[in-house]
Amino acid sequence: MTQLPPITQKFVSxxxxxxxxxxxxxxxxxxxxxxxxxxxxxxxxDIADALEFSRSNVSIGLKELQSWRLVKLKHLAGDxxxxxxxxxxxxxxFKSLAEEKRRREVEPTLSMLRASIIETPANDAxxxxxxRIQQMHELIDLSSTWFDDVAxxxxxxxxxxxxxxxxxxxxxxxxxxxxxxxxxxKT
Amino acid sequence: MTQLPPITQKFVSxxxxxxxxxxxxxxxxxxxxxxxxxxxxxxxxDIADALEFSRSNVSIGLKELQSWRLVKLKHLAGDxxxxxxxxxxxxxxFKSLAEEKRRREVEPTLSMLRASIIETPANDAxxxxxxRIQQMHELIDLSSTWFDDVAxxxxxxxxxxxxxxxxxxxxxxxxxxxxxxxxxxKT
DNA sequence: TTCAATTTTCAGTAATTCGTGAACTTACAA
DNA sequence: TTGTAAGTTCACGAATTACTGAAAATTGAA
Numbered sequence: 001m002t003q004l005p006p007i008t009q010k011f012v013s014x015x016x017x018x019x020x021x022x023x024x025x026x027x028x029x030x031x032x033x034x035x036x037x038x039x040x041x042x043x044x045x046d047i048a049d050a051l052e053f054s055r056s057n058v059s060i061g062l063k064e065l066q067s068w069r070l071v072k073l074k075h076l077a078g079d080x081x082x083x084x085x086x087x088x089x090x091x092x093x094f095k096s097l098a099e100e101k102r103r104r105e106v107e108p109t110l111s112m113l114r115a116s117i118i119e120t121p122a123n124d125a126x127x128x129x130x131x132r133i134q135q136m137h138e139l140i141d142l143s144s145t146w147f148d149d150v151a152x153x154x155x156x157x158x159x160x161x162x163x164x165x166x167x168x169x170x171x172x173x174x175x176x177x178x179x180x181x182x183x184x185x186k187t
Numbered sequence: 188m189t190q191l192p193p194i195t196q197k198f199v200s201x202x203x204x205x206x207x208x209x210x211x212x213x214x215x216x217x218x219x220x221x222x223x224x225x226x227x228x229x230x231x232x233d234i235a236d237a238l239e240f241s242r243s244n245v246s247i248g249l250k251e252l253q254s255w256r257l258v259k260l261k262h263l264a265g266d267x268x269x270x271x272x273x274x275x276x277x278x279x280x281f282k283s284l285a286e287e288k289r290r291r292e293v294e295p296t297l298s299m300l301r302a303s304i305i306e307t308p309a310n311d312a313x314x315x316x317x318x319r320i321q322q323m324h325e326l327i328d329l330s331s332t333w334f335d336d337v338a339x340x341x342x343x344x345x346x347x348x349x350x351x352x353x354x355x356x357x358x359x360x361x362x363x364x365x366x367x368x369x370x371x372x373k374t
Numbered sequence: 375t376t377c378a379a380t381t382t383t384c385a386g387t388a389a390t391t392c393g394t395g396a397a398c399t400t401a402c403a404a
Numbered sequence: 405t406t407g408t409a410a411g412t413t414c415a416c417g418a419a420t421t422a423c424t425g426a427a428a429a430t431t432g433a434a
Contacts, residue, residue: 005313037316090326126192129224149352165336
């Protein structure tokens with residue numbers, strides 16, 4: 001097949017190298033990178049060809065990427081083969097990824113933490129362990145609920161919030177004052 | 188060694204099992220869990236003993252945990268051995284972890300994305316790839332900068348922000364209105 | 375210094391994960 | 405139906421990662 005152009009090439013191999021750190025493997029990382037930058041949907045042979053992976057490996061990689069909702073299956077008119085593309089909106093991608101991560105990596109832990117909290121500690125050591133577990137639960141629960149809430153806002157609102165950076169504090173303080181004023185006026 | 192009490196036991200083995208999903212290995216996960224719930228700092232032998240790992244494995248695991256800033260080295264008076272404990276404040280833990288993750292998993296990618304953006308595309312395919320890369324860069328850059336900013340706020344402020352959930356939007360809208368009013372008054 | 379306690383390194387092995395080709399299944403056009 | 409293109413599964417070898425015990429290095433008390 002024809003060599004990938006230089007920018008694409010570098011992007012793809014970076015995703016391969018980082019794969020292990022992200023918790024996906026080299027080939028899955030490269031397949032995703034290739035689909036992400038591609039203008040048109042790709043089929044399994046395109047990918048196997050471009051990346052020089054075995055057809056079976058590509059098949060498994062695509063299944064994996066679908067399970068993470070990182071690629072969408074698409075059918076092209078008059079073509080029996082399955083084509084894949086990445087969602088266009090990067091914020092959408094980010095959300096799917098976060099949701100999937102939560103489902104797989106956070107929820108099971110939250111359940112376990114919850115279960116531990118309602119148990120009766122057998123001794124002092126376990127009583128202390130339970131306190132620590134409770135603290136961990138509160139933090140994880142709060143942040144994951146919060147992420148959920150925020151993800152529901154429009155991309156524009158989120159971008160606005162993010163661009164505010166640490167000055168959200170000022171806004172928060174301001175609303176507090178407004179509440180106090182309102183309370184005073186009421187009486 | 189004496190068996191771990193039940194709550195601790197379950198917590199520790201859960202961390203071992205989840206390890207692979209988190210990108211750490213079973214033993215490192217269990218070592219951390221044990222230190223996290225322990226009331227007193229632990230030394231390497233305590234850990235090797237409690238978890239039935241080899242001494243060398245514990246040594247490597249502790250190095251790994253230190254590099255993630257998840258455990259702190261502590262010396263006890265009149266004892267030559269090295270003791271380890273987890274920071275008490277869970278929010279502090281969360282921040283260290285996020286910072287370390289950013290340094291290892293996000294920064295290298297951001298550099299690569301930046302480099303790709305300033306290159307001159309060789310053909311149409313690469314020009315499109317570059318556009319996509321730019322979009323990815325904007326999102327990652329914005330969210331990581333934002334996280335940095337927010338992390339600098341006090342835990343209380345952050346908790347306040349989080350408990351607001353999606354109603355931050357109301358506050359954001361409100362400040363916008365205030366700004367408009369102020370601008371009108373100025374003229 | 376010396377020596378013993380403690381920690382680290384390292385080579386070898388065990389376990390796990392990855393990637394391939396071949397066989398198998400599925401779906402559709404003729 | 406039948407035949408073929410497309411997709412999946414699977415068993416196996418390759419590569420990587422995890423873990424151990426033994427040896428080496430380091431530390432600090434005497």
